[in-house]
Amino acid sequence: MNTFYVTTPIYYANSLPHLGHLYTMIVADSIARAKKQRGIDTYFLTGTDEHGINIERAAEKNGRTPKEQADYVVSYFTRMTSEFGLDTEHGGYDIFMRTTEPFHYEGVSELWRRVAKAKTPHGNDALYKGHYEGWFCAPCAEYKTEDEYQKPKNEGDPPTCLIHDTPLDRVSEESYFFRLSDYEEALLSAYERPDFVRPEARRNEVISFVRGGLQDLSVSRLKTSVSWGVPVPDDPAHTMYVWFDALTNYITAIGFGNEERQKAVGFEKFWPALHLVGKDILRFHAVYWPAFLLAAGVELPRAIVAHGMWLDPNGRKMSKTLGNTIELDVLQKHFSIDAIRYFCLREMVFGQDGRFGYEGLIDRANSDLASGLGNLSSRTLTMIARYCDSRIPSPVIPEDKLLLAKRTGVDTDETTIAGFIEHARNQFLLHFENLAFSRALETAWSVVARVDKMITDAKPWDLAKDENQKPTLSAVLYRAAESLRWLTVLLHPVMPGATHAIWSQLGMEGSPAHINPAELKWGQLKDGAAIGEVQPVFPRIDKVKTMSEINAGEKPVHATEADTAGAPATQPAPPMTHATEADAVGVTSFIEIDDFAKVDLRVGQVLSAERVPKADKLLLMKVDIGEEQPRQILAGIAQYYEPEKLVGRKVVIVANLKPRKLRGYESQGMVVAASYGEEGRPVIATFTEDVPNGARLK
Numbered sequence: 001m002n003t004f005y006v007t008t009p010i011y012y013a014n015s016l017p018h019l020g021h022l023y024t025m026i027v028a029d030s031i032a033r034a035k036k037q038r039g040i041d042t043y044f045l046t047g048t049d050e051h052g053i054n055i056e057r058a059a060e061k062n063g064r065t066p067k068e069q070a071d072y073v074v075s076y077f078t079r080m081t082s083e084f085g086l087d088t089e090h091g092g093y094d095i096f097m098r099t100t101e102p103f104h105y106e107g108v109s110e111l112w113r114r115v116a117k118a119k120t121p122h123g124n125d126a127l128y129k130g131h132y133e134g135w136f137c138a139p140c141a142e143y144k145t146e147d148e149y150q151k152p153k154n155e156g157d158p159p160t161c162l163i164h165d166t167p168l169d170r171v172s173e174e175s176y177f178f179r180l181s182d183y184e185e186a187l188l189s190a191y192e193r194p195d196f197v198r199p200e201a202r203r204n205e206v207i208s209f210v211r212g213g214l215q216d217l218s219v220s221r222l223k224t225s226v227s228w229g230v231p232v233p234d235d236p237a238h239t240m241y242v243w244f245d246a247l248t249n250y251i252t253a254i255g256f257g258n259e260e261r262q263k264a265v266g267f268e269k270f271w272p273a274l275h276l277v278g279k280d281i282l283r284f285h286a287v288y289w290p291a292f293l294l295a296a297g298v299e300l301p302r303a304i305v306a307h308g309m310w311l312d313p314n315g316r317k318m319s320k321t322l323g324n325t326i327e328l329d330v331l332q333k334h335f336s337i338d339a340i341r342y343f344c345l346r347e348m349v350f351g352q353d354g355r356f357g358y359e360g361l362i363d364r365a366n367s368d369l370a371s372g373l374g375n376l377s378s379r380t381l382t383m384i385a386r387y388c389d390s391r392i393p394s395p396v397i398p399e400d401k402l403l404l405a406k407r408t409g410v411d412t413d414e415t416t417i418a419g420f421i422e423h424a425r426n427q428f429l430l431h432f433e434n435l436a437f438s439r440a441l442e443t444a445w446s447v448v449a450r451v452d453k454m455i456t457d458a459k460p461w462d463l464a465k466d467e468n469q470k471p472t473l474s475a476v477l478y479r480a481a482e483s484l485r486w487l488t489v490l491l492h493p494v495m496p497g498a499t500h501a502i503w504s505q506l507g508m509e510g511s512p513a514h515i516n517p518a519e520l521k522w523g524q525l526k527d528g529a530a531i532g533e534v535q536p537v538f539p540r541i542d543k544v545k546t547m548s549e550i551n552a553g554e555k556p557v558h559a560t561e562a563d564t565a566g567a568p569a570t571q572p573a574p575p576m577t578h579a580t581e582a583d584a585v586g587v588t589s590f591i592e593i594d595d596f597a598k599v600d601l602r603v604g605q606v607l608s609a610e611r612v613p614k615a616d617k618l619l620l621m622k623v624d625i626g627e628e629q630p631r632q633i634l635a636g637i638a639q640y641y642e643p644e645k646l647v648g649r650k651v652v653i654v655a656n657l658k659p660r661k662l663r664g665y666e667s668q669g670m671v672v673a674a675s676y677g678e679e680g681r682p683v684i685a686t687f688t689e690d691v692p693n694g695a696r697l698k
């Protein structure tokens with residue numbers, strides 16, 4: 001049977017959820033939805049790692065039991081998954097795994113027993129009792145070797161953790177050791193499978209780490225020093241090392257070592273898994289975990305894939321001290337779930353670090369979603385409502401109208417666009433399968449651009465004026481609607497809510513969640529079927545207003561520290577608010593005259609204008625605004641203005657707009673234009689009286 005198993009890491013229950021957690025969950029959720037859509041029996045795990053000294057300490061500090069402390073943090077995680085539509089109820093994860101579950105204790109104990117009985121490839125016992133002495137970082141929950149700590153300034157002081165900057169504890173105690181040093185060759189041969197550890201750069205890091213020599217791993221602590229954990233089977237004076245316990249969740253969740261889970265899910269059915277991890281915990285997943293599995297005789301994971309980190313828009317690490325973190329409450333309050341999901345997958349080239357800022361999110365949502373997919377959907381459906389009596393029109397142009405249709409410049413051969421979209425679908429699926437989400441989405445947006453251009457070129461609003469061109473109009477609108485159907489199916493795993501809405505507006509039954517994109521066939525959209533009520537799917541976000549609200553720094557609803565005193569988070573979640581729907585006509589918020597004065601508007605005259613190769617929408621212009629050199633300005637108006645006709649025209653230029661590069665050209669300002677109608681048609685502002693170049697507008 002065709003099955004698939006994807007996991008996020010289980011998150012250590014000593015800090016509250018943040019963007020990093022949300023991101024990995026969104027990625028795993030999108031992968032799981034894509035697999036389910038293709039009819040693959042899929043299991044998606046996320047959860048929390050709840051043992052160890054840190055939780056014990058936090059519990060003590062807050063006057064709770066360790067389990068109560070874990071419950072407290074978990075309540076924030078489950079609230080996040082519910083608010084962001086990632087829980088089972090919303091079609092998300094299949095299990096929120098908790099390592100405090102009794103079945104997990106059973107399963108880990110089983111793995112331990114197997115490892116305890118095993119011989120290494122060199123014929124030694126895989127597990128042995130020894131004595132460990134070393135520098136231990138409690139927050140990291142691991143011993144630190146010389147290259148992993150900061151040597152003390154004064155002799156006699158303890159070294160400090162490079163990650164936490166806190167003094168390390170000198171620990172000496174009896175401990176079980178896992179003979180990791182005997183697994184070097186076995187691990188290196190596992191890495192030969194090129195898709196086992198990804199991406200390539202991370203795989204190379206792991207390989208050189210292992211080649212550098214592996215030390216045996218202490219895998220237990222005395223119960224007297226760490227009591228909050230899984231007891232070592234047959235030796236209750238010891239508690240299992242938290243990573244041995246935590247990593248094993250991936251198999252206990254689906255039934256390893258526990259009959260009930262085995263019946264409910266099925267270890268053989270779903271294992272091996274694709275593990276998504278942050279690059280900071282790659283070593284645990286790509287070295288220790290496979291070694292434990294090798295010892296226990298359990299099949300290795302399908303793949304271990306490390307993603308990058310989110311940096312701020314300036315490329316700095318996010319930290320509370322710098323004040324540049326992205327707050328989940330702010331995301332939840334100001335943005336739709338689909339916009340956040342889209343941004344996460346579009347903006348980070350998977351495997352590399354990405355940059356996350358609220359402004360960037362607004363820009364993406366407005367350009368790609370509101371003006372892109374959303375506009376395509378609403379213009380198509382609005383025209384079907386207006387010109388075709390709200391029914392999907394016929395794709396067929398009758399023989400006797402073909403010549404007439406050809407005269408309008410419309411491609412009468414439907415297979416041209418069908419072929420384009422089929423090719424894009426194949427590319428999209430290939431990129432998605434390779435976890436190249438950003439490229440997959442780029443491909444989908446090439447379809448959006450193509451269909452937009454088809455509509456703009458065909459000018460349905462003109463065709464509608466001529467009764468004889470009715471079949472041409474119908475064919476164009478059918479193609480747009482059918483393309484939209486394909487796009488909603490492709491994009492469903494990324495944006496479940498919005499694609500479902502477009503699907504219903506197209507008049508389709510059921511959900512794109514159950515349509516296999518690989519089996520889409522052009523022309524399956526039935527003509528004559530009634531479309532649904534047309535509604536905007538991605539409202540435009542008022543950037544100024546939203547940013548000023550965000551910057552006003554409303555107090556987050558969530559606490560920011562895990563150890564905040566007080567009752568567990570049982571207060572109801574605030575209502576889900578989607579992005580503010582800015583009224584295109586009304587004034588949304590007032591500004592001071594000083595704010596307006598910041599915009600340097602100048603009279604300019606177009607000296608030259610030409611199309612930009614491979615950019616359908618862009619015109620490259622030279623505009624004289626009374627300075628020594630004319631300004632080079634790019635404007636997205638090529639579909640509406642013949643370049644030759646613009647030369648000599650007086651225009652209004654935003655002269656102090658930060659220059660930016662488009663298609664390799666620097667744009668040194670912006671042409672002011674009105675925008676109207678469902679297709680957002682631009683009309684360049686101009687003057688009816690003569691006015692010198694460079695005159696300021698105020």
Ligand SMILES: [Zn+2]
Nearest residue numbers: 137140161164
């Ligand atoms: Zn540390």
